[in-house]
Amino acid sequence: MSRIAYVNGRYVPHREAAVHVEDRGYQFADAVYEVVHVHDGRFVDEEPHLDRLERSLREIRIPMPMPRAALQRVLREVVRRNRIAEGIVYFQISRGVARRDHAFPTRPVPPALVVTAKRLKPFPTRIEGWKATAITHPDQRWARCDIKTVGLLPNVLARQAAVERGATEAIMIAPDGTVTEGASTTVWIVDAEGRLRTRDLGGNILPGCTRQVLMGLMREEGIAFLEGPFTEAELRSAREAFITSASSFVKPILAIDGVLVGDGTPGPVTRRLFEIFARHVGGMRNVPRAA
Structure with a gap:
């Protein structure tokens, strides 16, 4: 057909x-x-x-x-x-x-x-096998990344750099040394102190829909998280890292620039959020609204 x-x-x-x-x-x-x-x-x-x-x-x-x-x-x-x-x-x-x-x-x-x-391949039912690696890459995009425009050349170049290094995603680093987002994903970490974190919204990142929905689900489950800048150094010292998007869902990042994140396996926070989001997709109840 x-x-x-x-x-x-x-x-x-x-x-x-x-x-x-x-x-x-x-x-x-x-x-x-x-x-x-x-x-x-x-x-x-x-x-x-x-x-x-x-x-x-x-x-x-x-x-x-x-x-x-x-x-x-x-x-x-x-x-x-x-x-x-x-x-x-x-x-x-x-x-x-x-x-x-x-x-x-x-x-x-x-x-x-x-x-x-x-x-596409069916939605993953288990986190095993649903994993990725990433590289870091300079964020060279325009100042209104909050608009989902088709002007994606910097994202294309970042993703190609990842592919050429055998990675799944490129995590972009702003000139001030903070993490913004992936080439087509939202980036999350569980930092060295065990805090779940992602970048706050502004003109420099896209307001991810999966990000929004996952936050609503976490509020329902009583899972604490922080929105705010975090540095490349905090990314590299993180216990866990994962990405979210409409096609990545909740996907663990097991290595960054060839260095393992934590012990190189999906961590407990990532596993729990994967399961929560998988239930959401399977049940498709009302979408939680972001505050």
């Missing part, structure tokens, strides 16, 4: 899907995107992703191409046509097609919407 994509009002074979050469997403990265995990045919944490999509669009002054309910119908139709039981649905909205000029089009143009979907 050939894959199906949605492009500006039409469902088309994936191999024929195309946008105009003067689409501003193509020429300027003047676009935002989201990725939602599909598990057992259900959308995981869909509402936080749509909330973040709308926020990103507001920040760069692009209107929604259609009401949220209509967009949800399109997403489900793409998943249905591709017969996705386990996978992801990707959706991207650009400012639209206009004569190439850095400033916004003087005459409003319709936003452009593209939706694709693909299969």
Whole structure:
């Protein structure tokens, strides 16, 4: 069965899907995107992703191409046509097609919407085998990383550096020596004192939806955590480290730059959070809201 994509009002074979050469997403990265995990045919944490999509669009002054309910119908139709039981649905909205000029089009143009979907391996049921390593890498991104823009060249270069060194993820280090996030993930540590920590929100990191949901689940379970900067040195001395994202879920980091984290196995905090999030995905009850 050939894959199906949605492009500006039409469902088309994936191999024929195309946008105009003067689409501003193509020429300027003047676009935002989201990725939602599909598990057992259900959308995981869909509402936080749509909330973040709308926020990103507001920040760069692009209107929604259609009401949220209509967009949800399109997403489900793409998943249905591709017969996705386990996978992801990707959706991207650009400012639209206009004569190439850095400033916004003087005459409003319709936003452009593209939706694709693909299969992934099933959600992991056990943490054994669900593990990763990481490298550290300078954070060379722009100052508004809180907007989920398609302008991901620094992230691409960081991830490629990780791949070339046999690692799964690149953990980015800001010029002041603090950890920001991974190339496409939120970074967490259990520090040398046993405190669970992740970076606080600001323009320099993406407000991860899995991060938000996991925090809500931890509050329900009475698990304490800290939001705030931590240094590269604290990362290297951590007892545990893990990453979160829509496709990483809760994934242990067992080594950084070739040096084991702790004893090189998933630690007790990471194990517990993996189990909590796995139950959430399996049960898909109401999504906890971040405070």
